Structures are given as C-alpha cells and as structure tokens.
Amino acid sequence: MDQLIGAARSDKPAAGALVKDSDTKNFMADVIDASQQVPVIVDFWAPWCGPCKQLGPALEKAVAEAKGAVRLVKIDIDKNQQLAAQMRFQSIPAVYAFFQGRPVDGFVGALPDSQVKAFVRKLAEIGGPGGDDEGAAIEDALAEAEAALEAGDAGTAGAIFNQVLAHEPDNLRGLTGLVRGLVAAGELKRAREALARIPADKQADAAVGKARAALELAEQAAGAAGQLSELQAKVAGNPADHQARFDLAVALYATGQQEAALDELLEIVRRDRAWNEEAARKQLVKYFEAQGPTHPLTLTGRRRLSSLLFK
Numbered sequence: 500m501d502q503l504i505g506a507a508r509s510d511k512p513a514a515g516a517l518v519k520d521s522d523t524k525n526f527m528a529d530v531i532d533a534s535q536q537v538p539v540i541v542d543f544w545a546p547w548c549g550p551c552k553q554l555g556p557a558l559e560k561a562v563a564e565a566k567g568a569v570r571l572v573k574i575d576i577d578k579n580q581q582l583a584a585q586m587r588f589q590s591i592p593a594v595y596a597f598f599q600g601r602p603v604d605g606f607v608g609a610l611p612d613s614q615v616k617a618f619v620r621k622l623a624e625i626g627g628p629g630g631d632d633e634g635a636a637i638e639d640a641l642a643e644a645e646a647a648l649e650a651g652d653a654g655t656a657g658a659i660f661n662q663v664l665a666h667e668p669d670n671l672r673g674l675t676g677l678v679r680g681l682v683a684a685g686e687l688k689r690a691r692e693a694l695a696r697i698p699a700d701k702q703a704d705a706a707v708g709k710a711r712a713a714l715e716l717a718e719q720a721a722g723a724a725g726q727l728s729e730l731q732a733k734v735a736g737n738p739a740d741h742q743a744r745f746d747l748a749v750a751l752y753a754t755g756q757q758e759a760a761l762d763e764l765l766e767i768v769r770r771d772r773a774w775n776e777e778a779a780r781k782q783l784v785k786y787f788e789a790q791g792p793t794h795p796l797t798l799t800g801r802r803r804l805s806s807l808l809f810k
Contacts, residue, residue: 534597550609561619567636568623653683678710712788720753
C-alpha cells in the first residue's frame with residue numbers, strides 16, 4: 500500500500516489522486532484529461548526493470564513534495580503493450596510529461612534524485628497558479644479514501660490515507676481512517692500501531708472512538724467465527740447462559756451478522772441488564788461507536804436499548 504492506486508475516476512480527476520496506476524483503457528482520462536488542470540507525469544515501467552525500481556520512488560517523493568501541483572501516473576508496459584508500442588520508446592524507464600493534453604517534456608532511464616526533483620519542479624512551474632490548493636487536495640483525498648473504505652476497498656483507502664499522512668502526519672481524519680482501513684484489511688497489529696500515533700489530547704474525539712471501537716471489536720472477534728455453531732447450540736440448550744450468548748454475539752459480528760449480534764446482546768439486557776457489570780450494554784455501545792451515529796443499526800439499536808433500560 501505504498502502508493503495511491505485505483506482512485507475513483509470522474510470527468511474531473513480527484514485532486515487527491517496525486518499518484519495512481521493506470522492502463523491503456525484509462526490513459527485518456529488519467530493523463531490527457533487530467534493534464535488540463537495540472538501537469539501529469541507518466542512513468543512507463545515493468546516489474547523486471549531494475550532502474551524502474553530506483554526511479555519510481557524518487558518520482559513519487561518529488562510529486563508528493565509538489566503538493567498537488569503535479570500528478571504522477573504509473574503504467575506497467577507488460578500489461579499495456581499496445582500503449583507502449585504507440586509511444587515508441589526504445590527502453591525503460593521512460594517518463595513523459597503532459598500539460599493541457601500535449602507532451603511537454605520527458606526523459607529515458609533513471610536519473611539522480613536531484614535531477615528528478617528539478618524535473619518535477621520545472622513542471623510545477625509550468626502549471627503555474629492553476630495547480631491544486633494543498634488544503635483542497637487533502638480534503639478531496641480524504642473524501643476519496645473514505646468512499647473507498649465504505650465501498651470495501653481497504654487497500655485503496657489505506658494507500659490514500661498514508662499519502663495524506665505523508666503531507667500532514669497529525670491529520671486526525673487521516674490517522675483514524677488509516678486505523679479503520681487496516682482493521683478492514685485484517686492488519687490488526689498495524690492498526691494498533693497507527694492508533695498509538697494519535698496524540699493524547701485527541702483520544703476523546705468521536706472519530707478516534709469509532710476507530711478504536713472498530714479495532715477492539717476486530718481483536719475481540721479474532722477466531723470467534725469458528726465457534727459460531729457451537730455457541731448457537733449452547734444458547735439453544737440453555738437460554739440463560741449469558742456468557743455463551745455474549746460470545747455468540749461476538750461470533751455473529753465477526754461473520755458480518757451485525758443485526759443478529761445486536762439482537763443477542765439486547766436479549767441479555769432484557770433478561771439481566773446488570774449481568775457482568777453491564778457487559779452487554781457496554782458491548783452495544785461499542786458496536787454503535789464502530790458503526791457511527793447515523794448507521795441504521797445504530798439508530799434502531801439505540802431505540803431498542805433505550806426501551807429496555809427505561810421501560
């Protein structure tokens with residue numbers, strides 16, 4: 500997840516998509532159309548190319564330092580041989596720069612970092628004041644990452660969140676989004692490390708609470724899904740076994756059955772709200788935090804919980 504990939508496309512490319520992979524099909528949108536706003540560098544590379552591995556990170560770093568004034572598109576020639584043939588270059592890495600739909604500069608082969616930076620800086624100057632405002636670019640990138648996360652694309656979301664944090668290491672939306680993205684990808688240890696990067700004075704923020712709840716639930720659920728059938732049988736055999744029902748709720752949530760998990764926890768509250776120091780109610784609150792205040796299950800779950808507590 501070291502580069503921003505698979506960014507959402509529209510008639511106007513997202514401002515946050517500073518670095519992306521592309522292909523023959525999307526070359527027009529990602530390069531020609533996008534270059535109407537800011538200069539776009541195209542890096543033609545291949546996995547077997549040693550100099551490409553040296554040049555790629557240097558280009559990405561220089562583009563990131565340009566803070567939205569230039570974009571970078573990476574194209575694997577092995578997967579896009581027709582486009583590579585059309586460009587007629589003799590060797591790789593081959594780098595072309597486009598602005599306002601036309602090629603304006605380029606070079607072949609790996610260059611020293613200083614020359615790569617100078618190349619990108621020159622293109623940024625060509626783009627002039629029409630380049631993206633850094634603040635707006637970051638906001639667009641965050642929105643794009645959050646949309647990817649909601650769509651279940653944790654890899655793309657994590658890549659964009661990491662790119663935002665390369666610009667603003669203390670960006671709270673970026674940090675909490677990264678935690679949630681890592682949780683969604685099953686990388687719980689890295690998610691815990693990302694959570695620890697959040698400053699102490701921000702720990703009470705609602706977004707931090709949501710990210711923390713998601714992580715704690717994922718840690719709690721690790722391995723629980725395999726016990727689902729056993730726990731269902733235990734509860735069926737003894738409906739008063741609150742611990743089995745609580746564990747069943749954890750297993751249900753782990754397998755994506757959030758509504759069923761809430762039902763089991765609410766049943767514990769109905770039977771014995773004080774059980775295990777109100778463990779069921781506290782678990783429900785954690786689910787509500789992880790899902791967010793406007794999630795349909797949060798809204799209905801809170802209403803049902805309130806009716807049980809205050810009847």
